[in-house]
Amino acid sequence: MKEVIRLGLAGLGTVGGGTYAVLKRNARDLLAACGAELVVKTVACRNLERARGVVDEGVEVTSDVHALARDPDIDIVVEVMGGIEPARTLVLEAIAAGKHVVTANKALLALHGNEIFDAARRSGVVVAFEAAVAGGIPIIKALREGLAANRIEWVMGIINGTSNFILTTMREKGLSFDEALAQAQALGYAEADPTFDIEGIDAAHKITILSALAFHTPVNFKAASVEGITKLAAEDIEYAEEFGYRIKLLGITKRTARGIELRVHPALVPKRRLMASVEGVMNAVVVKGDAVGTTLYHGRGAGAEPTASAVVADLVDIARLMHGRRANPTYLAERMAALAPQDNTVWLPMDETVSSYYMRIGVADKPGVLADIARIFADNAISIETMVQRGSEPGEESTEIVILTHSAVEGAVRRAIAAIEALDNVHGPVVMLRKEEMN
Amino acid sequence: MKEVIRLGLAGLGTVGGGTYAVLKRNARDLLAACGAELVVKTVACRNLERARGVVDEGVEVTSDVHALARDPDIDIVVEVMGGIEPARTLVLEAIAAGKHVVTANKALLALHGNEIFDAARRSGVVVAFEAAVAGGIPIIKALREGLAANRIEWVMGIINGTSNFILTTMREKGLSFDEALAQAQALGYAEADPTFDIEGIDAAHKITILSALAFHTPVNFKAASVEGITKLAAEDIEYAEEFGYRIKLLGITKRTARGIELRVHPALVPKRRLMASVEGVMNAVVVKGDAVGTTLYHGRGAGAEPTASAVVADLVDIARLMHGRRANPTYLAERMAALAPQDNTVWLPMDETVSSYYMRIGVADKPGVLADIARIFADNAISIETMVQRGSEPGEESTEIVILTHSAVEGAVRRAIAAIEALDNVHGPVVMLRKEEMN
Numbered sequence: 001m002k003e004v005i006r007l008g009l010a011g012l013g014t015v016g017g018g019t020y021a022v023l024k025r026n027a028r029d030l031l032a033a034c035g036a037e038l039v040v041k042t043v044a045c046r047n048l049e050r051a052r053g054v055v056d057e058g059v060e061v062t063s064d065v066h067a068l069a070r071d072p073d074i075d076i077v078v079e080v081m082g083g084i085e086p087a088r089t090l091v092l093e094a095i096a097a098g099k100h101v102v103t104a105n106k107a108l109l110a111l112h113g114n115e116i117f118d119a120a121r122r123s124g125v126v127v128a129f130e131a132a133v134a135g136g137i138p139i140i141k142a143l144r145e146g147l148a149a150n151r152i153e154w155v156m157g158i159i160n161g162t163s164n165f166i167l168t169t170m171r172e173k174g175l176s177f178d179e180a181l182a183q184a185q186a187l188g189y190a191e192a193d194p195t196f197d198i199e200g201i202d203a204a205h206k207i208t209i210l211s212a213l214a215f216h217t218p219v220n221f222k223a224a225s226v227e228g229i230t231k232l233a234a235e236d237i238e239y240a241e242e243f244g245y246r247i248k249l250l251g252i253t254k255r256t257a258r259g260i261e262l263r264v265h266p267a268l269v270p271k272r273r274l275m276a277s278v279e280g281v282m283n284a285v286v287v288k289g290d291a292v293g294t295t296l297y298h299g300r301g302a303g304a305e306p307t308a309s310a311v312v313a314d315l316v317d318i319a320r321l322m323h324g325r326r327a328n329p330t331y332l333a334e335r336m337a338a339l340a341p342q343d344n345t346v347w348l349p350m351d352e353t354v355s356s357y358y359m360r361i362g363v364a365d366k367p368g369v370l371a372d373i374a375r376i377f378a379d380n381a382i383s384i385e386t387m388v389q390r391g392s393e394p395g396e397e398s399t400e401i402v403i404l405t406h407s408a409v410e411g412a413v414r415r416a417i418a419a420i421e422a423l424d425n426v427h428g429p430v431v432m433l434r435k436e437e438m439n
Numbered sequence: 440m441k442e443v444i445r446l447g448l449a450g451l452g453t454v455g456g457g458t459y460a461v462l463k464r465n466a467r468d469l470l471a472a473c474g475a476e477l478v479v480k481t482v483a484c485r486n487l488e489r490a491r492g493v494v495d496e497g498v499e500v501t502s503d504v505h506a507l508a509r510d511p512d513i514d515i516v517v518e519v520m521g522g523i524e525p526a527r528t529l530v531l532e533a534i535a536a537g538k539h540v541v542t543a544n545k546a547l548l549a550l551h552g553n554e555i556f557d558a559a560r561r562s563g564v565v566v567a568f569e570a571a572v573a574g575g576i577p578i579i580k581a582l583r584e585g586l587a588a589n590r591i592e593w594v595m596g597i598i599n600g601t602s603n604f605i606l607t608t609m610r611e612k613g614l615s616f617d618e619a620l621a622q623a624q625a626l627g628y629a630e631a632d633p634t635f636d637i638e639g640i641d642a643a644h645k646i647t648i649l650s651a652l653a654f655h656t657p658v659n660f661k662a663a664s665v666e667g668i669t670k671l672a673a674e675d676i677e678y679a680e681e682f683g684y685r686i687k688l689l690g691i692t693k694r695t696a697r698g699i700e701l702r703v704h705p706a707l708v709p710k711r712r713l714m715a716s717v718e719g720v721m722n723a724v725v726v727k728g729d730a731v732g733t734t735l736y737h738g739r740g741a742g743a744e745p746t747a748s749a750v751v752a753d754l755v756d757i758a759r760l761m762h763g764r765r766a767n768p769t770y771l772a773e774r775m776a777a778l779a780p781q782d783n784t785v786w787l788p789m790d791e792t793v794s795s796y797y798m799r800i801g802v803a804d805k806p807g808v809l810a811d812i813a814r815i816f817a818d819n820a821i822s823i824e825t826m827v828q829r830g831s832e833p834g835e836e837s838t839e840i841v842i843l844t845h846s847a848v849e850g851a852v853r854r855a856i857a858a859i860e861a862l863d864n865v866h867g868p869v870v871m872l873r874k875e876e877m878n
Contacts, residue, residue: 022588022730032655033587130585136731138585145584146569146577148472149461149751216471274713274737291461292575292748295738298713299731309731312588 005034005319006041008068008099010090011081012051015104015131016043018304019080019311020055030312034319038312044068069093076318078311079103080131088112095119095127100322102314104131104307110205113212113219126321128314133206134159134283136306137299138313143213143287150289152214154254156438159206161281161301162197163229163249165189167266168279171237171246177230189281199228200249200264207251210285211262215255215345220262223347227265236360236431239402240268243358243386246276250436254353259346261353268358268435274298275438286438294438351411355434356385358404361420362427365399369425373401376423380416382408398427404435444473444758445480447507447538449529450520451490454543454570455482457743458519458750459494469751473758477751483507484520508532515757517750518542519570527551534558534566539761541753543570543746549644552651552658565760567753572645573598573722575745576738577752582652582726589728591653593693595875598645600720600740601636602668602688604628606705607718610676610685616669628720638667639688639703646690649724650701654694654784659701662786666704675799675870678841679707682797682825685715689875693792698785700792707797707874713737714877725877733877790850795824798842799870800859804835808864812840819855821847837866843874 007023009016023030023038031037042060044067045051051061062068065086068077070093077094079101081087087108094101096119103109109116109132120127130140134157143152158164162184169180181198184190196202204224212219229249240247245268254261269276274296278284283301288294300306363369370389377384386404405413417430446462448455462469462477470476481499483506484490490500501507504525507516509532516533518540520526526547533540535558542548548555548571559566569579573596582591597603601623608619620637623629635641643663651658668688679686684707693700708715713735717723722740727733739745802808809828816823825843844852856869 018730026588026590026729029590030588136728137734138581141580141585142577145756146580146752147748148755149465149469149748151465151468274716277713277716289575289748290465291457291744291751293739293745295576295736297734297736299734305730306732309586309588309728312730313585316587317584 004037004039005075005322006039006073007315008071008074008077009040009043010045010065010068010077010079010087012043012045012054013080013082014304015080015307015311016045017054018308019078022305022308022312024056026312030316033316036319036322038315038319041074042068042071065090066093069097069099074099075322076100076102076315078315079105080311081105082107084108084111088116091116091127092119095123095125098123098125100126100128100318102128102131102311102318104129104311106132106202106205106209110208110219110221113209126318128318129209130314131307131310133209134285134297135299135301135303136309137283137285137297137301138310139210139285139297140213141313142295142297143210147287147289147292147295150291152255153288153290154252155207155210155214155285155287156275156436157203157207157210157251157283157285158248158275158278159251159283159285159301160197160200160203160249161283162190162194163200163203164278164283165281166198167229167232167237167247167249170232170234171241174234176234177232198230200226203249203251204264207253207262207264210251211253211260214253214287215260217260217345220345220347223260223262225263225265225350229266232266233431236358236433239360240358243268243404244271245269245435246271247433248275248278252436256348256354258352259348261348263350263353266433268433270437273438351409351414353410354407355410355436356405356407357413358433358435359402359417360431361401361403362398363401364425364427365397366425369423370401372423372425373420376416376419377405380412380419382412382416443476443478444514444761445478445512446754447510447513447516448479448482449484449504449507449516449518449526451482451484451493452519452521453743454519454746454750455484456493457747458517461744461747461751463495465751469755472755475758475761477754477758480513481507481510504529505532508536508538513538514761515539515541515754517754518544519750520544521546523547523550527555530555530566531558534562534564537562537564539565539567539757541567541570541750541757543568543750545571545641545644545648549647549658549660552648565757567757568648569753570746570749572648573724573736574738574740574742575748576722576724576736576740577749578649578724578736579652580752581734581736582649586726586728586731586734589730591694592727592729593691594646594649594653594724594726595714595877596642596646596649596690596722596724597687597714597717598690598722598724598740599636599639599642599688600722601629601633602639602642603717603722604720605637606668606671606676606686606688609671609673610680613673615673616671637669639665642688642690643703646692646701646703649690650692650699653692653726654699656699656784659784659786662699662701664702664704664789668705671705672870675797675872678799679797682707682843683710684708684874685710686872687714687717691875695787695793697791698787700787702789702792705872707872709876712877790848790853792849793846794849794873794875795846796842796844796852797872797874798844798856800840800842801837801866802840803864803866804838805864808862809840811862811864812859815855815858816844819851819858821851821855
C-alpha cells in the first residue's frame, strides 16, 4: 500500500499540460478516490525553459525522456508525447523497469500495440490507454468492462474531430472541402499538415484499437481499409440530405461470419440516428452488443482537459491497484496472450465487406443510358433501392443519376462501377459512398 | 483464485431470466473475461414449476430466498426480485455471510443504500448495482471510474423509459397524456399501475443514486423534489416545439455553491441537444465534469437482456476481483465511510434552486392584463426572455400568454405565480415548467 504514487510525465504539450493542471486542481478529490497521492516527480520535454514556467517548484524537469524509465522513484510513466519514437522506446523501457504506463498515443498502439502489450504481460504491469481513443469519453472502459457481458457485434465511431468539423462546416455553410479545411485551420481545429486527420489515418489508428478490444484480437492496423474525406463534393452532401442522410467519417469494425471488417470511410448515416446529429469537433461511438443492443457514448474527443480526463482516470485505476484497493488488470494483454499462440483471426478484405451504397453517375442525357446502367447492376446482383435522375436544363447535354442500393458485396459494386465507367455515355468517374443504417 | 464462482439468483422474472440467458449464451467469452466460470448454483423464486422449465438440469430451485444467504457454496448473490422486502433482508443477510451482492434494485438502494453500503464496508464485500440505473448503459462505471478525474458539476438523465415513451407519443401523435398512457399500456411499456413511472418516483430513485455517486454523499431520497408528467398538456408540448424545445422528464442533480440540487420534473430541452432526440423507451444520461465537459451515454434503460448486460458486467468485475485479477472496490461505500462521521452535505430545497422557466397563463383578453403580469415579474426580480400572446379569435373572451424567463430563483417564481393567479383577469392555474439549457 503506497501513500504517494510518483509520476513521470513524458511530454508537456496540450495533453501533458492539461494532465498536470487536472492533477493539481483536483488533487483532494483524487486522493480520496485513490487512497494515495498522485505526485508528478519529473517532467520530460524539449523546452525546459517553458516547462519550468508551467510546473511547480520541486518538480524535476529534464530533456531526457529515458531518464523517467531509469528513475527507481517513479511508479508510473505517463507518455503524452505522441509520435512513434522516442515514445515506443520509452514505453518499452518503462515496462522493462516494472513501471505501469499510461499513454494517449493511438498511433503507437495501433502500430506497435502487440509488442507493447506482450511486454506488459510479461512484466506484470498495466498499460492503460483510455485517452488514445475519443479523448475524454470513457469508451475503452465501456468496451472492456461496462459491456463485458456482451458478444460485441460491431463498433462505429465518429472519432476524428477535425474531419467531423469539416463535414459539419461543408453541410451547414455549403462550402467545398478546401474551403471548410481552410476554416478548420484558421480556427485551430486542423493542423498545417492535416493529412492524418483528413485522410482517415488517425481514425484508422483509433478503430484498430477498438477492434482489438471488441473482438479480443491482436491490433492489426494493416487490415484497415482507409479512405478520407478529401474527395467529398458539396453536392454529395446535398443529395444525402435529400435522401434523409448525413455524411460522416466513420471508423467501423464488425464481426461477420466470414471475418472481421476494419475500415474507415465517409458514410451516409440516417438523420434519425443520434450519430447524424454529432456535429463539429464532437466525437461519438456506438457499440452493438448481443445483450444490450446499441449504446452510444458522446463527448469531446480532443483538447487539453478532455484528454487529461482520460489520462487521469487511468492513473486513478492504477493507483487503486497499487494501493491495494484493486483496479483493472492489463485486460487486453491477458486476452491477447490467451489468443496469441493460435491467433487465427480472419480479417475481411474490403472487397468482401457488405454495405449498402450511394452512387452519383454523370451521364449524357440520351435514351438508353439508364437501361445500360440498370443492366449492369442486375448482372452484378446489386438491387437498387432508389434511383433519381436530376432533370437536365434545356440545352444541357449531361445530367446526373443518383442511386441508393440495397445491401451488396463491395467487390460486386466495384465491378459494376468499372463497367459503368466504361459506357460511352457515362462521364468521369462514378462517385461511390457507403451507407450505414446502424441497426 | 477460484476456478468456479457460484451464483445464487434471487428472482427469475424479466431481469432474472435475461441474466440466466446471457450467462449461458456467452459462457465461453465470460470465462475468458473472468478467468473463472460463472455458474448459477441456485435460483430462488415464487413459481418453482415455471423456474424448473427455464433453468438447466443441475440448477437448484427454491422458494426460500434466504437460503441463498445461508448456502456456504454460494459466492455471489444476485438480487433481481425488486421491491423492498424481502430484498433488503436478503441483501443484508448475504453481506453478513461475507458474500458479494449484485443488485438491480433502485428503490432498495435509494431508500436503504446507506444501511446496505455501510454493512458491505464492514464485511469487506462488494455491492454492485450497475443495473439499477439506466439498464444496460454503463453509467455507474462511467461516473465512478471513467470520469474519476473530474469534479462533477451536474448529472441530468432521461432515466424512465415509460414516461419518455409517453412524451414521445404525445408529441409525435398529438395525443393527450391519458391517450398516450393507454398506448404505452397496450404495448407493454407501462404497467397496469403506472404510478412509479409517470409520477417520477422511479426516476427519483435513480437520480438519487447517481447524485450520491457524483458528489460522494450518502443516498438521500428524501431530499428529492419529485414531479411527474401527468399534468402535461398537449399544448405545452406544442408551444415548447414552437420555441425550439422538447419536453423531457429529467432527473437532475447539481452541485451549487449553496448546496446540492436533487429533482425530477418535466423540463424544456433545446432541440439542438442530443438529449432532445432521445425518443421512445430509450434512456440517456449527460454528465458535466470540470475537465471533460459534457459526456452523454445513451441506450436501452430497461428490458431483459439490456438490464442483464449490466448485471453480468458487475459479475465479471467481482469475478476478476475474486480470481485475483483485481476488479473494482466497493467504491461508493468507501467514499461514504470517509464522509459519514462528518457528513454535512447541504441539500438545496426546491425553492432555492435556479432555473429558467416556461409559463402558460390563461387570461381575459382585456387591456392591462399584460401590464399587471409584467409588473409582478419585475417585482419578483424575474427577467422575461420571450413573451407570446396567442391572438384570440373574434368572439373569444380569453386568450393565453406564454412566457420564457431568464434564470430565476424558484421561490421567487412561485411567489410571482401566486400573485398572477390572484389577478382578476387571470383564469385557472398557471402552467409552469422548467427549462434546462444543458450548458
